[in-house]
Amino acid sequence: MLLLLLGIILLHVAALVLLFVSTIVSAWTTGDTGTSDLWTNCSTTNGGYHCDPASTGEWIQAVQALMILSIIFSCLSLFLFFCQLFTLQKGGRFFLTGTFQILASLFVMSGAIIYTVMSPEWAPDTDSFGYSYILAWVAFPLALISGLIYVILRKRE
Amino acid sequence: MLTFLALASVVLLGIVPEQSQAIVIYTGWERHALVGSDIRLSCSFFSWRWTSEDVTFSWTYRPDGSRDSISIFHYTGGVAYVDNKGPFRDRLEFVGNPSRRDGSILLKNLDFSDNGTFTCDAKNPPDIVGRPSSVRLLVFEKVPIQAGVITGAIIGVVLGLLVLIVVIYYLMRFLVARRVFSLSVSKHGKKKKEGSQQRQGPAPPAADPSKVKAATSEKKKQESRKEKK
Numbered sequence: 001m002l003l004l005l006l007g008i009i010l011l012h013v014a015a016l017v018l019l020f021v022s023t024i025v026s027a028w029t030t031g032d033t034g035t036s037d038l039w040t041n042c043s044t045t046n047g048g049y050h051c052d053p054a055s056t057g058e059w060i061q062a063v064q065a066l067m068i069l070s071i072i073f074s075c076l077s078l079f080l081f082f083c084q085l086f087t088l089q090k091g092g093r094f095f096l097t098g099t100f101q102i103l104a105s106l107f108v109m110s111g112a113i114i115y116t117v118m119s120p121e122w123a124p125d126t127d128s129f130g131y132s133y134i135l136a137w138v139a140f141p142l143a144l145i146s147g148l149i150y151v152i153l154r155k156r157e
Numbered sequence: 158m159l160t161f162l163a164l165a166s167v168v169l170l171g172i173v174p175e176q177s178q179a180i181v182i183y184t185g186w187e188r189h190a191l192v193g194s195d196i197r198l199s200c201s202f203f204s205w206r207w208t209s210e211d212v213t214f215s216w217t218y219r220p221d222g223s224r225d226s227i228s229i230f231h232y233t234g235g236v237a238y239v240d241n242k243g244p245f246r247d248r249l250e251f252v253g254n255p256s257r258r259d260g261s262i263l264l265k266n267l268d269f270s271d272n273g274t275f276t277c278d279a280k281n282p283p284d285i286v287g288r289p290s291s292v293r294l295l296v297f298e299k300v301p302i303q304a305g306v307i308t309g310a311i312i313g314v315v316l317g318l319l320v321l322i323v324v325i326y327y328l329m330r331f332l333v334a335r336r337v338f339s340l341s342v343s344k345h346g347k348k349k350k351e352g353s354q355q356r357q358g359p360a361p362p363a364a365d366p367s368k369v370k371a372a373t374s375e376k377k378k379q380e381s382r383k384e385k386k
Contacts, residue, residue, distance in 0.1 A: 057302075058302065058307055061302070061304075061305065061306070061307035061308040061311075062307060062308075062311060064305075064308045065307065065308040065309075065310075065311035065312050066311070068308070068312055069311070069312055069315055069316075072312075072316070
């Protein structure tokens with residue numbers, strides 16, 4: 001029983017950590033000349049390594065907002081899980097926790113999809129996607145599975 | 158005493174206008190425009206004197222990155238002279254009203270090369286001492302959105318909806334609890350126990366209102382039965 005609880009919490013925390021890393025680290029697209037992500041475009045020109053703020057398009061701001069929202073919802077869901085762990089009646093389901101976690105996974109999915117579709121606008125075609133982008137895509141199924149587990153889980157004493 | 162006051166006021170009236178005879182010119186600070194659009198650069202002035210017939214307005218233009226200014230507009234003696242040789246030939250129009258101290262000009266069909274500083278200088282004889290005022294023109298391909306505006310808006314809307322849903326949920330629970338309390342005191346304890354237990358089925362926010370509605374409709378039926386008796 002305790003093992004199951006630990007496993008669930010570990011899964012949730014893993015998804016949360018992936019979300020954090022994906023949002024903060026600057027490696028959504030990488031190329032020969034530099035990396036770019038949601039917040040800055042860094043390039044290694046002959047002068048050295050310098051970063052400009054990312055273009056102020058509507059879509060990149062939408063991706064920023066969706067990633068931040070997914071982090072917020074995942075944190076809220078973790079907090080709600082601990083709340084419901086101690087206040088739920090026997091046999092009850094962690095609906096609220098599951099709902100928030102599933103919403104977080106949906107936000108990550110929307111953000112990653114928007115980024116995939118609009119990336120030709122922001123980075124040259126020769127650039128390939130970086131590991132932050134891949135982490136975002138990995139975080140989506142992890143969060144979804146975690147949310148579904150919460151929804152079908154029943155509390156036992 | 159009275160004569161002293163009269164003398165003082167006359168002297169003051171004589172001195173004060175002399176000292177504050179500087180003319181103050183107002184233009185904007187910065188103007189933004191899209192390529193191909195028109196823009197109106199406004200210029201007006203404040204002067205203690207009445208607007209004279211010899212009032213003059215002149216505009217000069219200094220491109221970004223250049224140190225030289227070129228004169229592009231001059232109004233004097235009731236006639237407006239617009240640029241017919243310089244960078245704004247056929248694109249400049251005088252839309253001001255000198256008798257109302259307005260020396261505004263209209264620039265048409267803007268291009269990126271029109272980025273620069275426009276300086277307006279107005280003179281209202283005998284009030285001629287003053288500082289010209291400058292307005293900076295920035296021409297954009299499309300109006301840029303500030304970084305973070307849309308981000309903040311999306312986050313704010315979603316979190317606001319969340320808070321709204323939570324508030325509505327608690328409000329409904331509170332209101333229905335009050336209604337049940339006013340209907341019958343004996344059933345109140347039972348209904349509260351029913352409402353707080355979470356059973357199988359839909360999520361709690363959806364479950365409670367429907368269950369509570371069923372409970373209140375049941376109570377209404379019971380009450381109507383009692384009334385019939």
